[in-house]
Amino acid sequence: MPELTMGELTRILRECAGEGEGVAHDGEFADTLFTDLGYDSLAVLETASRLKRDYGVELTDDEVVDVGTPARLLELARRQIAARS
Amino acid sequence: MNAVVVTGLGVVAPNGLSTEEYWNATLAARSGIGRITRFEPERYPATLAGEIRGFEPAAHLPGRLVPQTDHSTRLSLVAADEAVRDAGLDTGQLPEYGVGVVTANSAGGFEFGHQELDNLWRKGPEYVSAYQSFAWFYAVNTGQISIRHGLRGSSGVLVADEAGGLDALAQARRLLRRDLDAVLTGAVDGSLCPWGWIAQTSTGQLSTAEDPALAYRPFDERAAGFVPGEGGAILVVEDEAKARARHAPRIHGRILGHAATFDPRPGTVPADDASALTRAVELALADAGAVPDDIDAVFADAAGVPHLDRAEAAALGAVFGARELPVAVPKTLTGRLCAGAGPLDVATALLALRDGVLPPAAHTQPSPRYGLRVVVGRPLELRLRAVLVVARGLGGFNSAMVVGASH
Known part of the structure; x- marks a missing residue:
């Protein structure tokens, strides 16, 4: 399984929930709220379930709903992956 | 009472992916029926359907x-987009809760559901999409149209198989009389996937013919079932005074009357009993303030199943007597579109009223035993003021609607 990077998370997000809206640069993307990217809570939930499936990352529903941005989701996921290894 | 007018049309059909494309194909009797391509139909008793082919969701x-979204939801969104454009409806300019959505559905997002059941069975629960929570559901098209266009007025979904599409338009009319300014209404339906197909073939009413020209021949001596299809129409309906006040670019026509009834319990009457359908037609005319002589043509339900064809012919005979009204069956070109059929017939009726022409039915050679003047061969030009649309759903649903010209 590839290392979980922002590029990989973005790919998963697009696969699960389609293209986001109107963000030109990757840096901006990572720190933009999911809602501003056009991703609703179900889109984030779907992405989280893929992270669980592919990376064994377990996030509670509350964590998923409150996660806010792609950067924050990546950070939470990577922390779990690191703690395991 | 204020008139309810149709100001926008959006059509997705097996023989055309927009209103004008469909109307041109229909007048030219171009059929959209063929062997199923979306899955391998070999193992099923019926292999023909009216498929919408070449649809690229990302392009729309x-x-x-x-x-x-399920395929049928994507198609319903495309039809809604066209209807909103056609109506010149700027939803941002209307009161926040002034526009609602009322659609009908017979199955929901069956193909989506089929794929997720497949994922569940083959791979496990963690492979089931979170979107399954709503994508399969009957109400999904209403919800997605509402979200896409920001329509927050009273909304809903009706489920009455093929009759439900007309019932949805009738519900939209009720909401307009209450307080809404406009409603997006109608139905785009179809479940052409293995999971949907076993449900449809289980009725025993599908044609098992393999030649598209021999499969769906309502009111023909050789009628032996129908061909299902996918598609339908979404309409923008408005209160006439409000539509005129906002200078709506066009008024396609009026919804004048509607009624729905339910058949008697099976076994208590002959299978071709026409009493409840007759009653629906009579009540729809009464609701329209019309007498039988006011009706210039009928868009028939045309089940293609002999006892159901007999019942429909008997109902029309009981109401219209020996008048032999012209009967249009454009659905011979698309197949029966479940809930989508009624709204598509209403859209077609409005185009017929506009152009003074009834489209021909394909493939069928009407039998004199039914006493119906089914339009075949070529379009029939005539002056039309009001038209009756009939739709029946599996299990006893009857629905009838009267639509009139804009002038």
């Missing part, structure tokens, strides 16, 4: 909507 819809 934002990428965000694709992973969360």
Whole structure:
């Protein structure tokens, strides 16, 4: 399984929930709220379930709903992956 | 009472992916019926359907909507887009809760559901999409149209198989009389996937013919079932005074009357009993303040199943007597579109009223035993003021609607 990077998370997000809206640069993307990217809570939930499936990352529903941005989701996921290894 | 007018049309059909494309194909009797391509139909008793082919969702819809929608929901969104454009409706200019959505559905997002059941069975629960929570559901098209266009007025969904599409338009009319300014209404339906197909073939009413020209021949001596299809129409309906006040670009026509009834319990009457359908037609005319002589043509339900064809012919005979009204069956070109059929027939009736022409039915050679003047061969030009549309759903649903010209 590839290392979980922002590029990989973005790919998963697009696969699960389609293209986001109107963000030109990757840096901006990572720190933009999911809602501003056009991703609703179900889109984030779907992405989280893929992270669980592919990376064994377990996030509670509350964590998923409150996660806010792609950067924050990546950070939470990577922390779990690191703690395991 | 204020008139309810249709100001926008959006059509997705097996023989045309927009209103004008469909109307041109229909007048030219171009059929959209063929062997199923979306899955291998070899193992099923019926192999023909009216499929919408060559539809690329990404060409019509934002990428965000694709992973969360069934094929039929994508098609309904495309029809709604066309209807809103056609009506020149700027939903931002209307009161926040002034526009609602009322659609009908017979199955919901069956193909989506089929794929997720497949994922569940083959791979496990963690492979089931979170979007399954709503993408399969009957109400999903109403919800997605509402979200896409920001329509927050009273909304809903009706489920009455093929009759439900007309019932949805009738519900929209009720909401307009209450307080809404406009409603997006109608139905785009179809479940052409293995999971949907076993449900449809289980009725025993599908044609098992393999030649598209011999499969769906309502009111023909050789009628032996029908061909299902996918598609339908979404309409923008408005209160006439409000539509005129906002200078709506066009008024396609009026919804004048509607009624729905339910058949008697099976076994208590002959299978071709026409009493409840007759009653629906009579009540729809009464609701329209019309007498039988006011009706210039009928868009028939045309089940293609002999006892149901007999019942419909008997109902029309009981109401219209020996008048032999022209009967249009454009659905011979598309197949029966479940809930989508009624709204598509209403859209077609409005185009017929506009152009003074009834489209021909394909493939069928009407038998004199039914006493109906089914339009075949070529379009029939005539002056039309009001038209009756009939739709029946599996299990006893009857629905009838009267639509009139805009002038």
